[in-house]
Amino acid sequence: MPAINPARLLADLHALRAIGAYKTGVHRPTYGTDDVKSRHWLAGKLTEAGLTATIDGIGNVIGHDPSPGRKLLLGSHLETQNHAGWLDGAMGVIFALEVARTLGQGIDVAGWADEEGHFGSFLGSRSYAGLLPEAEIDGCKSVDDGTPLRIALANAGFAGKPRLTADPARYRGYLEAHIEQGATLEDAGQKIGIVTAIVGSHRFRIVFEGQQNHAGTTRMAVRRDAGVALIKLAAAIEDRFPEIVGPRTVWTTGRITLDPGAPSIVPGKAEMLFQFRDTDPAMLRMLEQAVEALVARANEGPCRVTIAHIGRSIPRQMDEGFQAALERAAERHAPGSHQRMPSGAGHDAQILAEKMPSGMLFVPSINGISHHYSEDTHEADLVLGCQVFADAAADILAAS
C-alpha cells in the first residue's frame, strides 16, 4: 500500500490552522474573511496536486481528478465553529488532499461549506448532492448577526458562480475522516473509530410569552414570568429524559435568553434552544412526543409556550463494505486498536450517504474535547489516521 508523507500532511494542517488562528484553536466562520482565504488556499493546494480545482457558488472547493475512471470522493468542511478547534473539519480536508497526492489518481477532494451551520444546514454538501434549492438559499441568514446568505456569498466573491453537483455515475462513494469529538476512543485506548451510523437529531426553539413588569412591585400571585416558565420546563425535561432515553441518547439546552434580561425586570419573553440525538428513529419519535407533552403541560401555567422544529436529521447507516475496508486498513496499521462506533455528531457524510455509499473514520480527541479552542489530537494519531484512510481509499478503488 502507498505510504503517505507525514511531514507534508502535518505542514499543511498547520498552514491551514494559521488562517484565522485564535488562541490554540481557530475562528473561521463560514464566508468570513479567513474562511474565504482558506478556500483559495485549498484551491491552490489542489491545483498543485494535479486536480482541477473549483470554488463554486456556495463556496464548496472541489478538486476533480482529470484522469478517466470512477472516483472516490474524499472531504470534510473548511469552516469552524466560532472560536473553536483547529481539527474539526480541517483535518478531513487535509487527509483528503494528502490521500489524493499519495494515490496519484482516483480521488476527488471536497472542502465543504457551512457544515457548522453558521447560515443553514449542511449547505455545501447538500448543494453538491443536489439537495439544496435556490429558494432555501434566499431564506438563509447568519445565526450570529442576521446577515442574509446572499449578501454573505456576494461579500465572499462566490455570488453568481455556478454550483457544482455530483454526477452519481462518477463516484464509487464518499469517505470522510474526522476527529471523534468525544472520549470513547481515548477511554478505550483505541486509535481508530470506524463509524457504523450517524445519529439523527431534532432541534427545537421553545418560546415563552408572559408579561414584562417591575421585579419589585409586581406581586408573585399576578406575575406571568416567562423566565420562570422556561426554568420549569427545562427542569422538567432534565427530570423526564433520564427515565426514557436510550443508552446513547444525548440532549442539550445550548442557549437560554430572557427578555429584556435586566436584573430588576420580570422577563416578558424567554427562549431556549433544545436538541436531542440518537441513532434509532423510533427513539427520536418517542422523545419528540415526550417534549411535546411537557410543552402542553407547561401551557397550563400563566405563560404561552410554543415549540418549533428548527432542524431535523434522520439517522444514516454507513456502507458495510466501506466499514470493512476501513477495518482492514486499521487492523494492518494498528492491530487491535480500532473499534466500530456510531457518530454522535452530524457530518457531511450523512448528506452524501443519500446519494452514494459513504463511510467515516474517526481519530481520537484528547480528553474528548471539541467545539473549544483547546481541541487537539496527538500527532502520531493524525499520521496513523491518515495512513489508514489512504489504505482504505486505495482498497476501495482497487475493488471498483
Next chain:
Amino acid sequence: MPAINPARLLADLHALRAIGAYKTGVHRPTYGTDDVKSRHWLAGKLTEAGLTATIDGIGNVIGHDPSPGRKLLLGSHLETQNHAGWLDGAMGVIFALEVARTLGQGIDVAGWADEEGHFGSFLGSRSYAGLLPEAEIDGCKSVDDGTPLRIALANAGFAGKPRLTADPARYRGYLEAHIEQGATLEDAGQKIGIVTAIVGSHRFRIVFEGQQNHAGTTRMAVRRDAGVALIKLAAAIEDRFPEIVGPRTVWTTGRITLDPGAPSIVPGKAEMLFQFRDTDPAMLRMLEQAVEALVARANEGPCRVTIAHIGRSIPRQMDEGFQAALERAAERHAPGSHQRMPSGAGHDAQILAEKMPSGMLFVPSINGISHHYSEDTHEADLVLGCQVFADAAADILAAS
C-alpha cells in the same frame, strides 16, 4: 391650600417625555445624550421658577430656593430604564418643579442621577446624602456596555464639577412622588398610596463552571453541563421559596446566560442574576440563608457553583409625621380613595431617609405596568396626585 396648575404640569411632563421618546415610552439611560439634554432642560425650568439651579459632578440637577428658612427637598430621578416608561422618575421630578412654582418658596428640587442603576447603585441621591465615596465612582462601569463611569461623566460634561451635598440643617425632610409600578392601587380602586416603608433587597450573581464540549459526541454520563446546573438550581429556588417567603416577598431571576450559547455546544459556563425583596430584615436574612443552602447543595453536582452579592439594601421606614401629612392631603382631595402601603421598588427616598425624615406618595399605574414602554397613568390621577403632593408639602412647611 394653593392650587397647582394642571395644564403647566402636563405640558412639562410631555416636554420631558419628548427627550428620548421610544414608542409610547422613553429611552434615556443615565449620562447618554438624551439624559444630559433632559438635565439641562430641567436646570432651565428650575431657573425660570426662581431657583438657583446647578448640575453637579455626578449629574444631579439641584434647584436651591434662595429665600431664607428651612426647606423641604422634593425630587426623583430623571433617567429611565432602557426602552421603558415615561413616568418612572420623571413624574416625581415634574411634581417637585410644579410644587416649587405653586408654593413660591420653601422648596428645593432634585433631579437625581442613576437611580435606575445603569452605572451603580443610587449614585445621585447617595452623592447628595454624602454617602458616595470618590473611590466607588472610580470602580463603576456601565452594566450595558462596560464604559467606565469616569468616562461617561466626562462625555456628559459633568467631570470636574464639584458634587453638592445636603446640609442636614437646611432641610425639614425629603418627599418623593412616584408611580406605584404595581397594581395594588388600581385593584383596590384607590387613587393615592402613602408609602409606609421601602423594601430591602438582596441581589446576587450566581456563576456555574463546568466543561464546554460537543453536544453530539459527549455522553451524558461524563458531561459537566453548566446550563443544566443552572436550570436545576433555578428550579430548586422556585420550588423552595413559596414554602418559606412572607406574604409580600418577591423574587426574580432577571437574566440567564449560557456560554457560549450555541445550540450544539454543551455550555461550559452559565450565569444567573437573582434577587429578592421584603420589608422585614429578618425575612431577608432567612431567605439569604436559604439561597446559600441551595447553592451548597448544587455544589454536590459536577459543576462548581459560586454566589456573590452584587447589591444589598436594607428596608427603610418612612417618617410617621410625613405619612400623616400625605394622608390628610389625600383625604381632602380624594376622600376614602387612599391607602397606606409598602413600596416593593427601591427609591431615592430610601437613601435620603438615612439623613432626614422622608416620605413618599404613589399614584396608580395602569394595569400595574412599569419598566416597559407601555407604562402609563391616567391624566386625572397625575393632576390629583400632584395636588395632594403640594398640599402635603405646604402642610409640612407650615408645621416647621
